[in-house]
Amino acid sequence: MRILVLLGPPGAGKGTQAKRLEKAYGIVQLSTGDMLRAAVASGSALGQQAKDVMDAGRLMPDDIMTKIISDRVEQPDCANGFILDGFPRTRAQAEALDALLDGKGLALDKVIELKVVEQALVERISGRFACANCGAGYHDTFQPPKTPGVCDVCGSTEFKRRADDTAETVRARLAAYREQTAPILPYYRDKGILVEVDGMADIDEVTRQIEQLLNG
Ligand code: AP5
Ligand code: MG
Numbered sequence: 001m002r003i004l005v006l007l008g009p010p011g012a013g014k015g016t017q018a019k020r021l022e023k024a025y026g027i028v029q030l031s032t033g034d035m036l037r038a039a040v041a042s043g044s045a046l047g048q049q050a051k052d053v054m055d056a057g058r059l060m061p062d063d064i065m066t067k068i069i070s071d072r073v074e075q076p077d078c079a080n081g082f083i084l085d086g087f088p089r090t091r092a093q094a095e096a097l098d099a100l101l102d103g104k105g106l107a108l109d110k111v112i113e114l115k116v117v118e119q120a121l122v123e124r125i126s127g128r129f130a131c132a133n134c135g136a137g138y139h140d141t142f143q144p145p146k147t148p149g150v151c152d153v154c155g156s157t158e159f160k161r162r163a164d165d166t167a168e169t170v171r172a173r174l175a176a177y178r179e180q181t182a183p184i185l186p187y188y189r190d191k192g193i194l195v196e197v198d199g200m201a202d203i204d205e206v207t208r209q210i211e212q213l214l215n216g
Contacts, residue, residue: 002027002081003106004214005088007185008114009177010170011121011128012199013206016137017114018085020207025214027081030072032065032089034135037162054164057172059089059180066096073100089176094184111188112210114199118174125165132158143203 002025006014018029036054039047046064053060069087072078088094101107127140133156138145145152151159164173188194197209 001079001106002214003084003101003108004082005084005108005111005188006114007111007181007188008116008199009118009121009181010173011124012114012116013124013203014085014114016143016203017112017206017210018083019137021083021210024207024211025081027083028077030069030078030082030084030087032068032084032086034085035068035072036060051163055169057164057169057176059176062090062092062096065089065093066100069097070100088184089181091184091187094187108188108193110214111194112213113185113194113196114206115196116199120200121174122167122170125170126167128165129159129161131156132160 004021004027006018008014015029015031015033018031021027022029033054036047036050040051040054041047049064050060065087069084073082084097088097097108124139124142127142128137129140130137131151131154134151134154136151136153137143138159149157151157164170185194195213197206197213199206201209
């Protein structure tokens with residue numbers, strides 16, 4: 001069973017790489033951002049709260065996020081392993097994750113930090129879009145569909161952009177990363193499971209670097 005964490009600021013490529021690892025290793029991507037966006041779309045009470053928090057670029061409360069993940073890892077599709085994308089994001093979440101895994105006799109294999117320079121992130125995020133039908137991710141410049149306007153994966157011609165991908169919200173998300181998430185890097189470094197990848201390389205090269213680290 002392989003359990004990985006992808007860590008990095010907004011736009012670092014966590015979702016892009018998690019989807020590739022999902023295919024390469026047969027383990028499931030657990031994106032807390034995607035889970036919250038699904039809650040927003042469903043109109044639930046959690047979704048109402050998540051919408052306000054996400055639009056402001058702040059973080060959801062630790063107890064709510066920890067509960068979401070602890071319920072999610074009980075699903076049968078996690079039996080082979082999973083890639084956490086967007087969780088943990090605070091020291092409290094990192095400790096809760098350790099306790100959760102420990103209780104199941106499991107442990108994290110690797111925490112992969114995607115290292116990027118902040119200036120590149122606004123361009124990445126402002127060019128991002130996804131298929132409205134299957135969720136496949138694209139970028140206007142860096143990862144356009146092979147046929148313009150048609151999803152490579154499912155053939156849909158409908159695309160969507162995220163509500164929190166505005167310049168102002170991205171600044172707040174970057175600040176949240178710097179202040180609340182980056183401080184958990186030393187926590188994993190001390191445990192000897194943190195590995196760094198050059199997230200500024202092109203998408204295929206980043207995948208190659210991650211696979212090399214995991215296979216090596
Ligand atoms: P979340 O959805 O996790 O957003 P994020 O962390 O801000 O990260 P992004 O999804 O924006 O970036 P990414 O690293 O996945 O990049 P991507 O692969 O898309 O969280 C959203 C919100 O939910 C948070 O702000 C918070 O409010 C809340 N939340 C979620 N989890 C939480 C938690 N645990 N606790 C509390 N609150 C939580 O790539 C970006 C673009 O760049 C794409 O278009 C892609 O094609 C392109 N790209 C990717 N890699 C490369 C490359 N190497 N070169 C060139 N282009 C690239
Ligand atoms: Mg993402």
